[in-house]
Amino acid sequence: MAAHLKKRVCEEFTKVVQQQQEEIATKKLRLTKPTxxxxxxxxxxxxxxRKPVEAESVEGVVRILLEHCYKDNDPSVRLKIASLLGLLSKKCKGFSPDCIMDDAINILQNEKSHRVLAQLLDTLLAIGTKxxxxxxIQMGLVDVACKHLTDTSPGVRNKCLQLLGNLGSLETSVTKDGEGLAxxxxxxxxxxxxxxQDPRVRRAAIKAMLQLHERGLKLHQAIYNQACKLLSDECEQVRSAAVQLLWAISQLYPESAVPIPFSNEExxxxxxxFGAICPVVSDGSWVVRVQAAxxxxxxxxxxxxxxxxTLDKKLMSDLRRKRTTRERAEELYRSGEFSSGRKWGGDAPKEEIDTGAVNLMESGACGAFVPGLEDEMYEVRIAAVEALCMLAQSSPSFVEKCRPDFPVDMFNDEIEEVRLQSIHSMRKISKNITLREDQLGTLMEVLEVSGKSASNPGASFGARAPEHPCIFWPS
Known part of the structure; x- marks a missing residue:
């Protein structure tokens, strides 16, 4: 019995060992390359x-980058590859980037990430600029930009508009298939x-239009009305760019007739x-005010x-002098026409204003430089002084109207840069002006105070009250 059990155990053990040896023999080793x-x-x-690339190896490097851009699933990696492609297209001499344009467009069509799309469009812009x-190629890139202008991402639309501004043309061109003119x-x-709806896209559109102008393409006069509306945009960058666009169109069509709203005049x-830009000198953003001035x-x-x-100091309302509250109250008191409140509309103004007789453009220019010269930001005051000097140099009649009143008043500014700019402006127009006795006193006062400040660095400008009537000094 014991011999039989021993034989049975040996048989089972032998079978198990053989089975394990067979399983081990069938297994194969697989070596995978780690990604x-x-x-x-x-x-x-x-x-x-960070490393420089030799000119003869640029094309091979570009091909390797394109291959990884096709295969890689991480958007950040594709973004960096697209950036490198644009960098190589810009800076590598002897390399023609037209060989990678088709691949870049194919990647662009299949790309889902908005950031990568924007970077690829920037790369295409570098290729077109080269x-x-x-x-x-120029036409093909413009077609690509037009197709992606409907993208939901503002960054993509910005790049498309930038591409149109740098590569767009008004000339007829042959299509790729050669069938006709596009x-x-x-x-x-x-x-x-x-x-x-996005202010960044609005600003990019204006910048693209200005880029066309800088490239020598003549802008359409029809854009003028659109630029005027953008002066009241909620974004300060848009308003600043709109002022530049308005100025560019005014230099292209200075003598063109423009109808006045609510009037039959032109x-x-x-x-x-000029009348539309003048109110911008009082804009809420000091950057826009400087640009306008x-x-x-x-x-x-x-x-x-x-x-x-622009030099009128009167407070104007529809080109008529606006009376103060005290003057209106005295007139009502003398006439006995105060409203009792019992009659509807008893306090309504009796004078009816004909909106068709109001010249909105002329009223916009009234006193435009006055707030600029009194602005709280010294950059605006400097820009206003420079603008007055430039206009005075171009118009002798304006010099007679302006006289040296405004530049002389700016000699007493608290900022040294403003005082220096006023002195330079007076020097430029000195041949066409004659100083009055009180204005000469102002100049002498400035020299005297400046001399004391130079001898005593601790003394501030305007440390004592002036004796002439041109400078306001609080009692």
């Missing part, structure tokens, strides 16, 4: 960006985005633009009566 993580890939790309003479009204496409476009000084073709109104 780098997105963090490692980004680190490799950053190290590559090849300005290749008309087929004409794109680039200005009409860009102008449609002046009313975009006005020169440059005068109308500088551009007003360069509008040399404006009529004299518009320039004359």
């Amino acid at each position: 780098p993580s997105p963090a490692d890939a980004l680190q490799y790309l950053l190290q590559f960006a 090849l300005p003479e290749n008309q087929a 004409v794109r009204d680039v200005q009409k496409i860009i102008g449609d985005y002046f009313s975009d 006005i020169r476009l440059v005068d109308d633009a 500088k551009l007003l000084g360069s509008m040399e073709q404006v009529s004299f009566h518009f320039l004359e109104r």
Whole structure:
């Protein structure tokens, strides 16, 4: 019995060993190449960006980057690859980036990340800028930009508008298939985005239009009305760019006739633009105020009566002097026409204003430089002084109207830069002006106080009350 059990145990043990040996024999070893993580890939790309690339190896490097851009699933890695492609297209000499344009467009069509899309569009812009003479590439890139203008991302729309501004043209061009001529009204496409819901896109559209102007393409006069509406935009960057666009159109069509709202009269476009920019000197943003003041000084073709109104210190309302509250109250008291409140509309103004007789453009220019010279920001005051000097140099009649009153008053400014700019402005127009006795006293006072400040650094400017009537000194 014991021998039988021993034999049975040995048989089972032998079978088990043979089965395990058979399983081990059938197993195969598989060696897999470890794939780098997105963090490692980004680190490799950053190290590559710091190293110079030889001219003969640029094309091979670009091909490797494109291959990884097709395969990699991480958006951050694709974003960095797209950035490197644009960098290589810009800076590598002897490398023609037209060989990678088709691959970049294919990646662009299949890309889902908005950040990568925007970077790829920037790369395409670098390719188009490097090849300005290749008309087929220029047209292909403009078509790509037009297709992606409907993207939901403001960053993508910004890049598309930037591409249109740098590469768009108004000339007829042959299509890729050669069947006929294709004409794109680039200005009409860009102008449609002046009313975009995102202020960054609106600003990009204006900048794209200005880029067309800088490239020598003549802007349409129809854009003028759109630019005027953008002066009241809620975004200060949009208002600043709109002032530049308005100025550019006024220089292209200075003598064109523009109808006055609520009137049958017409006005020169440059005068109308001058009247539209003048209220911007009182804008809520000091950056916009500086921009408006500088551009007003360069509008040399404006009529004299518009320039004359910019120095009017009277408080105007519809081109009529506005009486103070005290003056109106005294008149009502003397006439006994105070409203008792029992009659509806008893306190309504008796004088009816005809809106058709009000010249809105002329009223916009009234006293435009007065708030600029009294602005709380010294940058605005400097820009206003420079603008007055430029206009005075271009118009002798304006010098007689302006006289040295405003520059002389600015000699007493608390900021040294403003005082220096006023002195430089007076020097430029000194040949056409004659100082009065009180104004000469102001100049002597400034020299005297400046001399004391130089001898005593601790003394501040205007440390004592002046003796002449041109400077206001509180009692």
